[in-house]
Amino acid sequence: MRIGIAGAGRIGAYHANTLTNLPGVDEVVLADAFPDVARRAAEEVGVTYSANVETMLDRIDALVITSPTTTHGDLIRAGIAAGLPTFCEKPVAASLDEAIELARLERRSEVPLQIGFQRRFDAGYRRARQAVASGRLGFIHTVRACSLDTAPPPEDYIRVSGGLFRDCNIHDFDAIRYVTGVEAKVAYAVGGNKGTSYIAEADDIDTGMGIFTMADGTLVTFSGSRENSYGHDVRMEVHGSLGDVAVGLDESLALVSAEQDVAWPTGPRVVNFMDRFLPAYQVELAAFLDVARGQTASPCTVFDGVQALRMADACDRSRREERPVRLDEIAGADLAEGGAR
Ligand SMILES: NC(=O)c1ccc[n+]([C@@H]2O[C@H](COP(=O)([O-])OP(=O)(O)OC[C@H]3O[C@@H](n4cnc5c(N)ncnc54)[C@H](O)[C@@H]3O)[C@@H](O)[C@H]2O)c1
Incomplete structure (x- = not known):
């Protein structure tokens, strides 16, 4: 091919x-x-x-x-x-x-x-999705997701990126849908700018955080930053009534324990998305070859992309207007296909 x-x-x-x-x-x-x-x-x-x-x-x-x-x-x-x-x-x-x-x-x-x-093709996110779907976590009450980058992309990239929520946290938004199997209902988000000046000058934020209430009542928090020079930190915790799972919780975790005599994690830390997700990109593109050969349906459609973008738009509106935003206020609600996948 x-x-x-x-x-x-x-x-x-x-x-x-x-x-x-x-x-x-x-x-x-x-x-x-x-x-x-x-x-x-x-x-x-x-x-x-x-x-x-x-x-x-x-x-x-x-x-x-x-x-x-x-x-x-x-x-x-x-x-x-x-x-x-x-x-x-x-x-x-x-x-x-x-x-x-x-x-x-x-x-x-x-x-x-x-x-x-590509997180849909990452082994950890896949296991988290299976754990939720199997029912062994009981009902899911809380999800915590984060995407912290070691350094901001160049100024030219920032200007056309669409902003932190649409460019970076959109990966979390798709993963939240993918892992929980549920669509978002309400978003409340905030943003900050303490770092690189060209991000604020582009009317963007270098750090953001928010909450989603999902359609089934699951409560989700997410955060993102372009300014986490200690390491690329991409994780998700899923907490249920009977158990929990964490994606990205391994020796490479870019966190230092404040507890005495705790050396974990021992590293080495991941520096960027290319290191973190190499195996996922390989599986993702292999899946695309199967799609191109007509052997499987698309595992991540434009509709999925729209749903993640609607979550990003809701967060952006929420941050700018300083209020919770219902997803049905955001264009595209009529496209809904009856549940995330
Ligand atoms: N999935 C991920 O983890 C991930 C990671 C990085 C970037 N991305 C996405 O990939 C896209 C590119 O990001 P990047 O970091 O490689 O950007 P980049 O700026 O490094 O590269 C973009 C390239 O496209 C070229 N280009 C511009 N207009 C073009 C056109 N009309 N036709 C063909 N080429 C054109 C530019 O000259 C440049 O060489 C963005 O949409 C970004 O959101 C995804």
Whole structure:
């Protein structure tokens, strides 16, 4: 199979490397808005490149979109028009309205689409989901999720990222749906700015926190920060009436105990999302190959991407208006499919 990648930046080059090592991939082609960027990245990874995305579409069997969030919508539409099974990095689009339009297109189209929420393919998040679904935790009363990055992305990235909730905590939002199997009902969120000045200047926050009340009454807290230089800390705790599970609770945990004589965790700490989620990205892209071959349905649809984006929009509105926001105030409620998956 020939896979084309649109966007040869950080995650594009990384996915190119992952794809070259997956069985069944005959060729990986990189394209970028800047041909030199594609050429350099292709040379570094050892794959081929195309002078532009349009010509690449004619010589591939499936498309992977890793360009900035603001360009996802046009490229998803191009993938569908070319009849190419398409994987697109999160978030689906920069605006919820465009994401909703793409979800409607997905329903009318025969072309399979997969959105890049790699935590669905992480062994820990999968076990947590199974633990909830099995009933062995009893009823779930509380979930705590966090995504703390070691350093902010560059200023150019921040300007088009959509903000902390849509860009970073959106991974938590999808994981909350995926693990609990329930949709969010009400959001209340706050944000702070004590760190890098270009984040505040872009009308964004470097740190955020919030609460969801889920449709079944489960209470969820989440937090996120771009300024956690001690280590990349991505976790989820699920607490039930009969038991609990924690994702990300291992020797690499970026926390220091305040208790005497407690040396745990012993490290080494994880530095960034690429180290933390390498196996998950491999399983995720292997799953996309199965989708592209027509062997399985998409494990993370545009609709899933819309639901996570609606949670992000609710948090953003809540933070700005300093009030709880019901999810049914947010556009796209009519798309609902009857429960998270
Ligand atoms: N799943 C994850 O964990 C994860 C991690 C990082 C980034 N992402 C997502 O991946 C996307 C890219 O992030 P990044 O960090 O690699 O950004 P980046 O800025 O490093 O790279 C983006 C690349 O796309 C190119 N580009 C711009 N417009 C284009 C177009 N129309 N067609 C083709 N290429 C174009 C740019 O020149 C650049 O080389 C973002 O949407 C981000 O949210 C997801």
